[in-house]
Amino acid sequence: MKRPTETFIALIRTVTADNASDMVEHLRARVAPADRTGAESAAMRRHLGALAFRLEGNDHLGAAADIYELIGSLVPDGRERWTRAAAIARLRDLCGRGRFDEASTYAARLRAESDASALVQDGVTTLLRLGWAHECRNEPGPCLQCYRLAYDLNGGDAGVTTEDGDRLSRKVKNLRRLRLDALLEAGRFDEAIALHAQTRHVTGSGSLAAYDMVSVKALAAVGGVRYTEIRPARRIAAPELRFWEPPPTLCSEAGGLDMPAQYLAFLDGCRAFPRSNVVVTGDKLVYDLAAHPRRRHVLLQDGLNPDQIMTAAFGATRALVEVPEDAHAVEAGLMMFGLQSRNYGHWFCEFVPRMLAYNDPRCPDGIPLCIDDHMPASHEEILRLLDTRERPVIKLPPKPVEFELLGMAPVPAFFPFDMKPGLPFYDTVWPADIFAAVRKRILESARERGVLSDRTDRRLFISRKAFTQRALLNEAEIAERLRPLGFEVIYPETMSFLEQVDAFHSAALVVGSSSSALSNALFCRPGCRILGLIHEELAFNFRGYTSYIEVGGARILFLRGRTLHRPGVHAFHVSYTVDPGKVAAAVAALENEVAAGTPAGFTLSDPDSHPICVPDDGVLQSPARGEPARVDPARHARITTLAAGPHASPDQGLCAMEAVAYLAGERHSDQPACASPSISAFVRTWSDGLPQAERDGLILPLVPRLVGTRGSEALERRRIAMVADWLVRSHVPAWFRLAKLNVEADELADLAELTDVADLTSLCDHLKRARKRAAVANLTLRQTGSAVRAAAWDATQQAAWITVRDALEEAGPPILAAGWDAAYAAAYAATRAYGKASLEPTRRALEQSALALVERLIEARDADSAGPKAPAAPASMHPSAELRP
Template sequence: MMGEAFRQILVQAAQSGTQEGLEALERALSAAEPSDVAAQHLATLGFRFESEDRVGLAAQAYALAARVARSRAPRYRLAAIRARILDLCGRDDFDPVEPLLDDLQQAKTAAEDPGRADPSFVDLGWACEMHGEVERAVRFYLLARIARDHHGGAALTHDGDTFEVKIKNLRRLQFDALLAEGRFDEAIELHKRTGRVHGSAPLAAYEIVGVKALAEAGEASYVEILPGRRIEAPALKFWEPPPPLLSEPGDLDMPPLYLAFLQEAHAFPRSNVVVKGDRVVYDVAAHPRRKDILIQDGVNLDQIMMAAFGRTRALIEIPENAERIEAGLVMFGLQSRNYGHWFSEFVPRMLCYNDPRCPDGIPLCIDDHMPGTHEEILSLLDTRNRPVIKLPPRPVSFGTLGMAPVPAFFPFDMKPRQTFYDTIWPADIFGMIRERILERARERGVLSERNDRRLFISRKAFTQRVLENEQEVADRLRPLGFEVIYPETLSFLEQVALFHSAALVVGSSNSSLNNALFARPGCQILGLIHEDLSFNFRGYTSYVEAGGAQITFLRGKSSARKDNVHAFHANYRVDPKRVTDAVAQLTMRSPALAGCIRT
């Protein structure tokens, strides 16, 4: 039974609801006999404190209940540990929580409790993310990682990331904020706390330079293969009255096409980052428009390193345990496995590596996750019979590293609230590539004399920018003589041959239309696309029309998309009748089909 004196102290503690009241209770317990009734009153007091969000006091009350209880001590002890963890987290005192996780497991075993009332570090981390409390979110996810590894806790965050990926991404947000204020040393120290968690080496600060500036400083050899020049703006064509585009037209002044060599440089496959001494060599990052650009190296999921970019300096992971290659030519980088990026950003470099001023025998270095079509393209373009080295995802130390540029200023993405930059591609560069590929195709006898085929390019194998009523459109086009083509089932040369024999092509405006570059002059392309007016219409037009084909865009209706899907990749639907009406009009424009309208 509970003594009268203890009862009075308990009532006073409940009425005061203070730390002092609990301390008085604790002193009284030293002389009290074990009592389940007293324990229940103390647990009730703990529950009240917990409901008032005073979990520190609740933890103490539950602990006192465990001390005095006869039969339910394990359950009260478990409640005390749970409340103690929440109290520490609420006060941002995270370090003492880790050892409590072992105590929590032992208490659950003793109480035969399944753990459904355990604090959820995943939930707590997610709540902090939603409120912009980045550092607290990191600390909760670190605890969630421990719970996963040692106590069978949840394996993923609410948005499906592993805790390692999430912590890395949250740290990147912090780095961006710190670097914007020039606080590089703080960012480096912050990384030291968690870099090991996601397998990152220490960070160091590097000055950002372009290749030409590096050469001018005497740190690289540099020769221009093609000088800078001005090109013409593409003439855009729409099946509707020309809409008011929301993108920024790309620059018409093309940079020089150069060949450069660096000695003793480090590089990271699957990214564009090259480190030479205390500098990071990166043309886009050194561009005058840097303040408007999102640099994605060190961010994307397939990146093997961590990086963050300020205006003139960058934090780059120190390349530890690098593989050694004596000499190589850069054909690897960010988004190299994506066919559209591969052909526009990487393939033009072969014009530099084929130049007589590029020494024989230096291997082409590519990312090892590229599809086979990429290697097929290299073999067709390479006039020097160079060996190819496939680079696994780990840092590389080069004795000699050859570099060539993207043929136009092409930011991967723009910062939030910045107008999208619609790169215009130089027809002279892609015209040379086209001629080389077609020459090799003729040598192999894959080109036919036909020039009248009608092709509908399927997008079924893809999950983004999908034409949702593709089957309906295909059913309307087949009676008009269209063949449905699945590019992913064909070799590169087979695709080249198909486009070269076409008079009229219909398809989604994505990488499946890239090979329209190899169509004959006058071939009509109907590029289907969603309704987003910031789409890169100029980029597609300048690229496709470099070979003489003509592209007209038909915009459909965008479908709802998830928050993590870029507007450019929204799925969409088109009116099949508008497609067939456009086809009838384009047939009249095609030299091979004029006068041969099918209805």
């Protein structure tokens, strides 16, 4: 056999990774002559093969691919082998160097030009191996690209799975999500959008755009939404948890007791996604949870749930959301759609309370309720029961919606769907005032329809055998143990909603799995006892269940069973068993609790969050008509502290105005008949917004003095004018002086005293000018820190605003606008001062000024009133604070 020329061999020996691209052309010229014999071509092929092997062994894959392609040109009858070798080396080279765009072009060319399925199969196999190697090394970026290239080269999922048996499309979707989250966390939005553009064909989603995340209240602060506060921000009491066996140490994080304001908001010209909580307008994503200060801890999963229709990824302050295409048009609607809207438990906690805002007189008639079209009939039944305005209902299909006008109301409490890995579950505590109103409305509607029976003695065992998640596996055994004790087994999924309401309302004792069906315990009568069965998971939302269920006066005792763990099942949803003997023993203990008053089980309270209890000595009654309200000295001695927010009964705690009703011997309420409505509004809001120590120090001494303050309508109008005057001439100037706007502060402080709310008309120009002056050189309230926002909307301002708001609205739009100007002028001034001066001295001075205002409101009396004042306990008097420097 004839050897190749020494020149050719010498040329091969000079090839390196650095010069391979240039040398390939020289080598191609050497092997090109047509008169080359077969033996010579074979010898050259062997030498080139050795060269390619050497280059590939030294990880010079691009050069090796060039040589393999050159060998293929020498042997037309055996080209496939070398073409396949070249393709594998080329893919490995491009992927290894992170040149995935070039790899995409190369893979597309291979798929278009190759007639041999073996070549495509080799390429896919190579990419799968590369992807798996990256996955094992926890390198999601290159892993995602390799699997995406394999998907494209293969033309989809058909006939291909990864090493661990997953479909390529599933791997791409999950890995892309990891990469998007990481890129957004780093603020690399352009890279995230580009990554999505590379991979969106795998999941069939549209293009992404970046949006700033804002809460509804923050958007309202800059005029981006019409916003009305229905219930103010307030503090509530912590629930007291009860367990059958000694209380465990819970692994969850106790939900906060500071409840956000409940609002009604209207957004013009926005886009929304049914089955999702995302609403976008302009370059803003309007989503309270996404804009919450604890956003960094919350796992937001819009776009991951199979039930949803869009893709979204959330960073710290910005989000990427799929651009709506082919949107469904709706003229106007009220938002009752969203994530998990079809789930019964989520529906009641997150969606149903919005109807309170939509029933409010300030929500216009005729606007339809918009719901997801996949919601069960029971959800629509609940809407009809709650709706006081006979609104039409629009069922939204799973496609984006363009709203000319969208009405929105919030979730009653901070409620993250889940927390990020490694963080404890957030056990949301639900506010009793919201759910008490929901309960009342539904029971009223049920009575109007003649549904509620007079029974109060039913014993219910709630079946869950129709469900696979959180299944009570020995349910039949427990049912058999309970039947001789008078229990009937009910199957909620077979009952209408009203049938379920009636069943729970007529029950004296309920046993059931702690699941969505137990949400109906909201409708139980006071004194009903509930035994909630649950697995061993200590991060479960025990506080959420307790705070929600006990609104109507029922009490729940938890009995934990034995968890049957299953890989891949969320810890909350694992199945379990419970010892029937323990169930029977717990039932007996609850019976004894009702009969003899002996508490069943063990109590667990969160440290520093104990419920505030006041012992009662009987049923509270309203004083007889015509009799002056008087303070009961014995009851006064029992009240040593005040809670925040309303309570179902005195033994759960007393807020300031509930304490007034208690002292006067009235029925339990936070709107006592004996007290001035305007003073009550001010004190209720102010007290709920204060820390515990300040609440007891400032408000507790006032409580007995509020008994007997109710007066005529004229007196109430005068008191409201006094509050408006304080807001304009004391509160706003205090913040202006802190912001070094002394001229403007003096201008407002020196105005004539307001004696009627209508007098604000003459101040419209002053207040509008003050608001503009305070806003100069400011950004917006939402761009300041939480501390300055809290100071800007301090408790005294909230109290004053709640007191005068209704009167301002009745007086007409110009006067209402003047009130808003006063409120925002103070807030802007506080933000202007932030960083240059401490806000705390001004806040404390305003507290003393507000205290002096309340004392003046108490002292105000009708000119023609006669008779002695209601007896009052001694209270230390606070002089009016001088707020000028």
